[in-house]
Amino acid sequence: MIAVSDRPLRSAPWLEVARGLVGTLAFIALLLVLWEYLINSFDVPAFIMPSPAEVLRSFNSDHERIVEALLFTLRSGAIGLVCATTLALVLAASFAASDLLSRAFLPMVIFVRTAPVLAIAPILILIFGRGVATSVAVVVIVAFFPIMVNALRGFRTVEASMLELMHVCGASRGQVFLKVRLPSSLPFIFTGLRAASASSLLAVMLAEWLSGAPGLGTLILKANSYRELGLLWAAVLTTMATAFAIFATFAAAERRLAKWSI
Amino acid sequence: MRNKDSLTRSLAAMLLPLAVFVVVTLAMEVAQRADLMPITIPAPSQIVGALPRAGGDLLFHMQPTVIAALSGLFIGGVLALICGGIAASAARSEGPIFRVGLLIDSVPLIALTPILMLWIGTGMTARITIAAIATFFPLLVGSIQGMKAADRNSIELFHVMSASRWQRFSKLQLPSALPYLFAAFRIAAPLAVLGALIAEWGNAERGLGIMMVYALFSFDVPLVWLTIVTVCLLAMAGYASVALAEKLLVGWATQDDLSKRPA
Amino acid sequence: MDHTLISAAEELPGASLEPTPAATRGIDLSRVTMEFELDGEQLRALDDVTLHFAEGGFHAIIGPSGCGKSTLLRLVADILHPTAGTIEVDGLRPKAAREAHEIGFVFQSPTLLPWRSVRHNIVLPAEIAGAHASPRNVDDLIALVGLKGFEEARPAQLSGGMQQRVAIARALVLRPKILLLDEPFGALDEITRQRMNIELLRIWQESETTAILVTHTISEAVFMADQVVVLAARPGRVQTIIPIDLARPRTLSLTQTSSFNHLENQVRGALFGQEV
Numbered sequence: 001m002i003a004v005s006d007r008p009l010r011s012a013p014w015l016e017v018a019r020g021l022v023g024t025l026a027f028i029a030l031l032l033v034l035w036e037y038l039i040n041s042f043d044v045p046a047f048i049m050p051s052p053a054e055v056l057r058s059f060n061s062d063h064e065r066i067v068e069a070l071l072f073t074l075r076s077g078a079i080g081l082v083c084a085t086t087l088a089l090v091l092a093a094s095f096a097a098s099d100l101l102s103r104a105f106l107p108m109v110i111f112v113r114t115a116p117v118l119a120i121a122p123i124l125i126l127i128f129g130r131g132v133a134t135s136v137a138v139v140v141i142v143a144f145f146p147i148m149v150n151a152l153r154g155f156r157t158v159e160a161s162m163l164e165l166m167h168v169c170g171a172s173r174g175q176v177f178l179k180v181r182l183p184s185s186l187p188f189i190f191t192g193l194r195a196a197s198a199s200s201l202l203a204v205m206l207a208e209w210l211s212g213a214p215g216l217g218t219l220i221l222k223a224n225s226y227r228e229l230g231l232l233w234a235a236v237l238t239t240m241a242t243a244f245a246i247f248a249t250f251a252a253a254e255r256r257l258a259k260w261s262i
Numbered sequence: 263m264r265n266k267d268s269l270t271r272s273l274a275a276m277l278l279p280l281a282v283f284v285v286v287t288l289a290m291e292v293a294q295r296a297d298l299m300p301i302t303i304p305a306p307s308q309i310v311g312a313l314p315r316a317g318g319d320l321l322f323h324m325q326p327t328v329i330a331a332l333s334g335l336f337i338g339g340v341l342a343l344i345c346g347g348i349a350a351s352a353a354r355s356e357g358p359i360f361r362v363g364l365l366i367d368s369v370p371l372i373a374l375t376p377i378l379m380l381w382i383g384t385g386m387t388a389r390i391t392i393a394a395i396a397t398f399f400p401l402l403v404g405s406i407q408g409m410k411a412a413d414r415n416s417i418e419l420f421h422v423m424s425a426s427r428w429q430r431f432s433k434l435q436l437p438s439a440l441p442y443l444f445a446a447f448r449i450a451a452p453l454a455v456l457g458a459l460i461a462e463w464g465n466a467e468r469g470l471g472i473m474m475v476y477a478l479f480s481f482d483v484p485l486v487w488l489t490i491v492t493v494c495l496l497a498m499a500g501y502a503s504v505a506l507a508e509k510l511l512v513g514w515a516t517q518d519d520l521s522k523r524p525a
Numbered sequence: 526m527d528h529t530l531i532s533a534a535e536e537l538p539g540a541s542l543e544p545t546p547a548a549t550r551g552i553d554l555s556r557v558t559m560e561f562e563l564d565g566e567q568l569r570a571l572d573d574v575t576l577h578f579a580e581g582g583f584h585a586i587i588g589p590s591g592c593g594k595s596t597l598l599r600l601v602a603d604i605l606h607p608t609a610g611t612i613e614v615d616g617l618r619p620k621a622a623r624e625a626h627e628i629g630f631v632f633q634s635p636t637l638l639p640w641r642s643v644r645h646n647i648v649l650p651a652e653i654a655g656a657h658a659s660p661r662n663v664d665d666l667i668a669l670v671g672l673k674g675f676e677e678a679r680p681a682q683l684s685g686g687m688q689q690r691v692a693i694a695r696a697l698v699l700r701p702k703i704l705l706l707d708e709p710f711g712a713l714d715e716i717t718r719q720r721m722n723i724e725l726l727r728i729w730q731e732s733e734t735t736a737i738l739v740t741h742t743i744s745e746a747v748f749m750a751d752q753v754v755v756l757a758a759r760p761g762r763v764q765t766i767i768p769i770d771l772a773r774p775r776t777l778s779l780t781q782t783s784s785f786n787h788l789e790n791q792v793r794g795a796l797f798g799q800e801v
Contacts, residue, residue, distance in 0.1 A: 103275070108283060114448075115452060115494035115497050118459075119493045159634065162636050168604065210478075240368075243368045244365075
């Protein structure tokens with residue numbers, strides 16, 4: 001008989017994660033040391049780049065403000081992402097199910113997708129006011145398209161013979177969706193989610209920038225205008241770390257799913 | 263005859279979405295006139311109505327935005343092509359180059375903008391830089407993919423035909439890279455406009471972003487909408503011109519288009 | 526593998542105890558025409574096809590590409606609906622036969638769900654049918670198609686031939702009366718294909734179904750079938766029907782005999798006409 005393809009044995013996933021974490025931390029520590037050294041030896045003025053010690057000091061003195069702002073931003077982003085995903089999946093499923101619907105509305109969706117949807121943020125501030133609602137709405141319009149487009153692609157890439165098989169088995173539309181279309185499009189949906197999550201943080205902060213809601217975006221803007229350079233850098237670094245963590249999380253989930261579904 | 267058929271067919275395919283667009287526009291108009299809509303959603307006629315009084319301003323503010331976006335797209339494209347070329351010629355450098363691109367891309371532009379402006383001022387240079395950064399990653403991905411697009415069999419074929427390096431590049435690698443490059447530029451064109459806009463929101467005296475914010479602060483609802491529609495049309499024009507060039511130059515390549523249903 | 530099974534094909538038609546009249550057993554196509562619209566042009570895939578597939582037999586359909594052989598299978602399986610004419614499966618319309626889970630279908634690609642194990646792929650039809658079905662014992666079925674020990678494997682871990690075994694087991698799980706095979710081994714290499722063909726014959730005899738195999742390999746059609754239906758293309762129509770009176774069980778040595786070669790030549794002649 002034909003043998004099962006032998007896949008190389010892999011070390012335990014937690015070990016891999018731990019190794020990656022240690023590597024990243026070491027890299028960051030090295031950067032910090034280099035940064036401190038450069039600042040001190042070349043006497044770089046603080047407005048160009050404060051020293052790590054200075055940034056650490058403001059992390060220490062302002063951590064409450066930073067954490068508060070971060071949580072606020074994350075909350076708006078998470079709510080927005082959930083709403084966007086729900087909306088996107090429902091619409092993608094309806095487009096996949098109805099030819100008429102997709103012929104009528106899909107061209108418009110594709111058309112709107114080419115516009116920089118973030119530019120609509122001022123309109124959303126007009127409509128939703130200067131609170132969380134605007135942040136959520138901005139995330140929804142930004143995250144909706146990548147998730148919808150990828151989910152639809154996933155729903156549609158199901159093999160024709162698989163659908164014929166389900167038909168021969170007498171499967172209902174609901175069964176086809178739950179047993180075939182949805183699971184086979186999960187990797188696509190997560191690709192969309194990864195793309196969406198990256199732009200979602202940008203979207204929330206931009207909304208805060210324009211609306212003044214008390215999140216990271218506003219904190220950065222304020223620190224910038226009051227020339228609190230330590231705080232500015234602390235907030236920017238927090239943002240970068242958060243963006244990276246979100247991206248890494250979704251990318252890991254996507255990889256896992258892709259492996260599972262091949 | 264075939265061509266004529268496909269033309270009428272694509273016209274017919276346009277009809278339904280166009281009808282939907284017209285109905286939505288009319289519905290907005292009617293709803294606003296019947297006072298069913300909040301004041302923040304103007305009737306389409308009110309948006310267009312703002313054009314005569316604000317047309318001059320619009321042109322005045324459009325100029326720097328367009329310059330920043332176009333220059334940013336150009337610089338981002340050149341940088342991405344150089345990096346893609348390096349990645350293609352030295353396989354080892356591909357991973358690091360890609361990761362640096364990913365790192366830059368994952369930093370929210372908003373966090374970068376204030377710091378960049380501290381470094382290089384708030385002028386046009388900063389806005390072009392930000393637009394270039396906004397476009398860099400998708401362009402990098404496109405150029406790396408494009409440089410690798412020629413398949414192994416064709417490369418072997420060119421080798422057997424004892425083609426020169428230049429022949430291989432001009433007759434095989436460049437044509438097979440073009441579809442990827444066009445796809446990347448299609449995505450990047452609207453991003454360049456967005457980058458310019460974000461930079462203007464950060465700090466500028468002139469530009470569509472600033473015009474938008476002024477209109478927002480003075481609660482001139484139709485003008486907010488008008489500037490946003492203008493920005494969107496600009497971005498779409500960028501997208502459309504790349505798509506048009508793509509159709510003319512690489513019409514042979516099939517593109518991944520959601521409006522096409524699977525057979 | 527066990528090749529010492531009795532030749533069940535000839536005995537089955539009479540052995541049926543069900544009350545249906547003998548004339549309506551098996552699969553009947555009468556005056557079936559199928560038209561498609563492709564790029565605005567009417568295309569006639571099948572033109573006035575009348576055919577009878579005897580119950581319990583193994584039938585092969587062969588023809589050039591575009592002769593509508595896959596279309597014919599899809600009509601029987603109620604995936605497509607004929608433009609004109611009628612189809613009956615044991616006296617039932619294809620839709621009724623399909624809803625009674627009497628049809629098993631194997632495609633050229635294995636069409637497995639990648640996230641399900643072998644076992645869970647095989648039980649998929651039973652899962653969909655729900656309470657209406659009385660599925661076969663899955664372990665027996667896995668043993669029948671020679672996949673013992675691979676129950677929990679994922680499709681990606683299996684070779685192409687093994688994936689196709691899973692597809693065959695899945696087609697048989699609800700004890701269908703007919704088994705439709707659309708070039709099931711077309712994507713496999715010649716050596717694996719020979720082996721799979723012999724196994725398919727064994728499985729077919731054990732499962733007591735009426736099998737229709739679409740193929741474009743002449744030797745495969747002759748080796749497998751009781752009768753070979755030769756179709757002509759544009760429009761798809763029946764060219765001729767060639768009975769294959771070779772004894773079962775069939776083994777590889779059969780392909781060396783002159784009677785086998787003679788039948789092959791007969792099919793080739795029907796396919797190519799004066800060109801031969």
